[in-house]
Amino acid sequence: MSTEFDIRHAIDPVSAAGMGTAELRENFLIDDLFADGAVRWTYTHYDRMAVGGAVPASGELVLEVIKPTGTANFLDRRELIAVNIGEAGTITVDGTDHAVGTRDMLYVGMGSKDVRFSGAGAKFYLLSAPAHASHPTTLLQQSGAKRLDMGSAETANERSIYQYTNSLKSCQLVVGLTQFAPGSVWNTMPAHVHDRRMEAYLYFDLKPDAFVVHLMGEPDETRHMIVRNEQAILSPPWSIHAGAGTGSYTFIWAMAGDNIDYTDAEKVPMEDLR
Numbered sequence: 183m184s185t186e187f188d189i190r191h192a193i194d195p196v197s198a199a200g201m202g203t204a205e206l207r208e209n210f211l212i213d214d215l216f217a218d219g220a221v222r223w224t225y226t227h228y229d230r231m232a233v234g235g236a237v238p239a240s241g242e243l244v245l246e247v248i249k250p251t252g253t254a255n256f257l258d259r260r261e262l263i264a265v266n267i268g269e270a271g272t273i274t275v276d277g278t279d280h281a282v283g284t285r286d287m288l289y290v291g292m293g294s295k296d297v298r299f300s301g302a303g304a305k306f307y308l309l310s311a312p313a314h315a316s317h318p319t320t321l322l323q324q325s326g327a328k329r330l331d332m333g334s335a336e337t338a339n340e341r342s343i344y345q346y347t348n349s350l351k352s353c354q355l356v357v358g359l360t361q362f363a364p365g366s367v368w369n370t371m372p373a374h375v376h377d378r379r380m381e382a383y384l385y386f387d388l389k390p391d392a393f394v395v396h397l398m399g400e401p402d403e404t405r406h407m408i409v410r411n412e413q414a415i416l417s418p419p420w421s422i423h424a425g426a427g428t429g430s431y432t433f434i435w436a437m438a439g440d441n442i443d444y445t446d447a448e449k450v451p452m453e454d455l456r
């Protein structure tokens with residue numbers, strides 16, 4: 183059983199604009215989320231969002247506290263969402279088993295003490311933010327999420343957005359999944375920013391040689407990162423977050439910050455991007 187974590191500092195837009203490829207990737211890309219038999223966390227100073235992975239493989243993994251939370255248990259002052267991007271698995275919260283199928287999501291409320299992950303083929307993507315209230319631990323299946331269809335085939339951005347957290351109560355976490363129509367590869371274009379909330383993207387379901395060209399930065403000062411299968415990006419509150427794949431992919435988006443209003447974002451006019 184192993185729990186590992188690293189810490190990412192919050193980067194300002196001027197510093198980010200001066201970074202080369204390696205430095206951008208060090209600060210904004212997470213390329214080692216999933217390892218068999220491990221819980222791996224990236225604890226960020228963007229709204230203290232923690233992004234992680236838990237791959238039980240043949241054993242059982244326990245949600246262990248990490249030093250940055252400064253609490254006796256991981257969820258003493260936090261909430262957690264686990265989305266299963268692998269095969270069916272189980273998450274046990276204080277003795278109660280929750281069957282979490284592929285692309286199902288479990289919300290785990292603040293104050294939960296004993297959280298365990300199991301399932302030989304399960305792969306849990308983890309998101310955690312500070313909480314101010316204890317909401318019930320709730321399972322949400324993809325079919326139960328509010329679905330929003332956007333874009334068109336002509337602009338290669340025809341996609342369905344599943345707003346998972348619309349169907350349950352959370353304090354800060356706003357989480358969903360976006361799926362594309364065949365041939366569409368552009369996510370979140372037209373782009374937007376939301377200074378009230380940071381965001382993290384997990385790109386997955388990519389073929390081995392495929393990648394997403396992820397765009398970040400202030401709208402008039404953009405940079406790109408090449409992102410591979412099952413890698414995540416951190417999007418600071420001042421940054422756009424959009425991308426185009428060389429092939430098909432799916433992604434999970436997650437936000438934390440000052441409000442949970444999904445629609446509270448500033449659209450960036452297409453002509454303003456640089």
Ligand SMILES: O=C[C@H](O)[C@@H](O)CC(=O)C(=O)O
Nearest residue numbers: 341343360369370371435447
């Ligand atoms: O603030 C919200 C997030 O950026 C995602 O909802 C965007 C997204 O999934 C898309 O447009 O494809």
Ligand SMILES: [Zn+2]
Nearest residue numbers: 374376381423
């Ligand atoms: Zn966004």
